[in-house]
Amino acid sequence: MTSATSSDGTATATRDAAEPALPGARGPLSAHVMAALRGEPGSLAPPPVDVRAADPLGDDAQLALYLCYELHYRGFAGVDAEWEWDAGLLSLRGTWERAFLAALRAGTEPGSDATAALEPLLEEPVEGTGVSHHLLGKGEWWQMREYLALRSVYHLKEADPHAWVIPRLQGQAKASLVAVEFDEFGGGRGERLHARLFADMMAQAGLDPAYGRYLDAAPTPMLAVVNMMSLFGLHRSLRGALVGHFAAAETSSSPSAFRMAKALQRLGAGPRGAFFYTEHVEADAVHEQVVRNEVMADLLDHEPALAQDVVLGIRATDFVEARLAEHILTNWHKDRTCLRRPLPQPATS
Secondary structure (H helix, E strand, C coil): CEEEECCCCCEEEECCCCCCCCCCCCCHHHHHHHHHHCCCCCCCCCCCCCHHHCCCCCHHHHHHHHHHHHCCCCCCCCCCHHHHHCHHHHHHHHHHHHHHHHHHHHCCCCCCCHHHHHHHHHCCCCCCCCHHHHHHHCCCHHHHHHHHHHHHHHHCCCCHHHHCCHHHCCHHHHHHHHHHHHHHCHHHCHHHCHHHHHHHHHHHCCCCCCCCCCCCCCCHHHHHHHHHHHHHHHCHHHHHHHHHHHHHHHHHHHHHHHHHHHHHHHCCCHHHHCHHHHHHHHHHHHHHHHHHHHHHHHHHHHCHHHHHHHHHHHHHHHHHHHHHHHHHHHHHHCCCCCCCCCCCCCCCC
16 A cells, blocks of 8 residues: 545555565575465475574564565565465475474463453453553653554454454354454445554555555564464464464453553544544443353354463463563663664654
């Protein structure tokens, strides 16, 4: 998407179906994948380093995994679409996936009580210390713009990873999840797609709303957040983890969206500039109930053996989001960018 100006003088995002450009490499593994993607499918050479020795949560492995997953979404400019199902690349991706999944399991406490695992998310702390609390209380405009750019790596494909689980569910769990997805995808109206609303908000903030525009600037913990969703969504064996993730995300979304809307208004964005978040305050309060009480509950009623995976999805979501928040706030508290490179200053009229 590119930005345009509406009849009332406000910035909006215009439709742009272009595939994003490949980002810069972050090490030998991501460089290896990108070199292959620039060639013909079936031409993947052996990696130049031992892929099993790479840090599964590190910059290089996370970008390499992101590149593989993005082939299932919009792909990249100049990359043959046949790479999506290239056997050699899928085999290599599997090695990184197993290491990433092991890291998620190692970073979370196992359990089988999904209701208990969600309980901490149902109570708002008296004095919150998260990113939305910071932006509401004392955040600056440059920090808000960074946060929107960073989150665009997911929000411009909002709800897409969750759609993968639909054919893996049955009965009420499927019906209720589709109802939530219908809202996420604008209730049948293209201009109300949540990804479109986020793009409009980016344009209002003087950011480029093109899909994938800020991938190169996104820090590793942000890639891990999106990669986790793709990992859970693309594997039928992890359908319970995807439902657990979705339940955790919807449970924590409404209070956070309320703070973000107030923060944007405090910083002068106005109602239109905060609409993406005001839309989520009420919508996600409803979605939380549906996902917890209909999707998750029905899934576990019919497949109780998935309880541990549901808990994994809940706690892995907290794990990756906490790592991201720590990265952001550590940098902001030192008055430096949380991105891999600072954003250019917005154009002035």
